Ligand SMILES: CCCCCCCCC/C=C/C(=O)SCCNC(=O)CCNC(=O)[C@H](O)C(C)(C)COP(=O)(O)OP(=O)(O)OC[C@H]1O[C@@H](n2cnc3c(N)ncnc32)[C@H](O)[C@@H]1OP(=O)(O)O
């Protein structure tokens with residue numbers, strides 16, 4: 001899918017649904033974050049994008065400006081609490097405040113958990129769990145201090161059956177889901193809603209980090225036998241972030257083609273141990289049945 005596709009794809013959300021609102025999308029320079037930013041621009045939001053790569057952000061910013069959005073871009077890493085603090089100061093300065101935070105930035109590398117080194121484990125947990133928390137806390141403090149309602153949508157993953165070969169990200173995302181449930185209650189008196197969207201396998205630039213074999217397993221990792229696309233996730237983010245979802249908090253919305261129920265994704269390819277061969281399988285004596 002391209003920017004032009006996302007600029008035209010039908011959406012269930014009402015035009016103007018985010019008029020006058022400021023929406024911050026982390027990782028908004030590519031993939032799901034970029035598609036979400038395009039959708040928010042179409043719904044008349046003002047946009048703030050952050051990510052590490054200034055070039056990606058600039059390209060996304062140009063696209064959003066073409067759609068008529070007021071947009072600012074901020075190159076930073078969510079892993080730095082100081083950089084997060086600076087980002088929020090810049091947002092308040094530039095846009096006067098914030099209404100919705102979309103924590104989409106994240107990623108991982110595929111490796112057997114038995115081989116993951118401390119530095120790699122820490123890099124993934126620092127990005128996906130700690131960085132997400134720094135952003136959530138900074139947003140909540142902002143809303144508390146200015147006595148305005150707020151809303152957070154965290155992009156996690158469909159982790160419900162575990163995620164072999166990316167244990168670090170599975171652990172981090174599980175942390176975010178339960179962090180979200182916790183602060184949804186703690187921050188309710190501040191009029192802040194907190195929800196998650198859990199994507200299954202979604203075709204994005206991020207797929208380029210995985211082998212052909214892994215990508216083939218992603219496309220058959222749910223009962224629909226296909227991958228989703230960034231627009232599927234963008235719409236779920238916008239729904240949970242909109243006033244329409246005002247009675248939803250502490251929830252996780254799976255957008256996964258049913259992968260929580262069935263599917264067999266492998267980030268490094270399927271180990272031989274899991275190759276099933278029903279034709280040659282030997283059944284215990286008492287399970288042998290005569291088929292007429
Ligand atoms: C059931 C249904 C399911 C449904 C759910 C299924 C999900 C389906 C598919 C999911 C797809 C996506 O998420 S798509 C989105 C994916 N996008 C990405 O993942 C982007 C790439 N990832 C990142 O940039 C990540 O943020 C991250 C890996 C943490 C990079 O952080 P850093 O920049 O700090 O990393 P580096 O400095 O490069 O590396 C830090 C250390 O990490 C380790 N490390 C890094 N890359 C490594 C690698 N390829 N192999 C081994 N180790 C590595 C090393 O120890 C490094 O230290 P040294 O040894 O000293 O170098």
Ligand SMILES: NC(=O)C1=CN([C@@H]2O[C@H](COP(=O)(O)OP(=O)(O)OC[C@H]3O[C@@H](n4cnc5c(N)ncnc54)[C@H](OP(=O)(O)O)[C@@H]3O)[C@@H](O)[C@H]2O)C=CC1
Nearest residue numbers: 027030031032051052053077078105106157201202204206
């Ligand atoms: N595609 C899929 O199948 C799935 C994706 N997800 C998750 O959805 C989110 C979006 O992924 P997707 O769009 O597919 O892939 P992308 O790789 O395109 O998006 C990840 C984004 O996160 C940003 N990012 C990564 N680390 C940092 C950091 N430390 N500070 C700030 N920004 C950072 C990247 O920007 P930059 O490089 O500029 O820093 C990039 O824009 C990720 O959290 C991903 O793990 C979850 C389940 C499935």
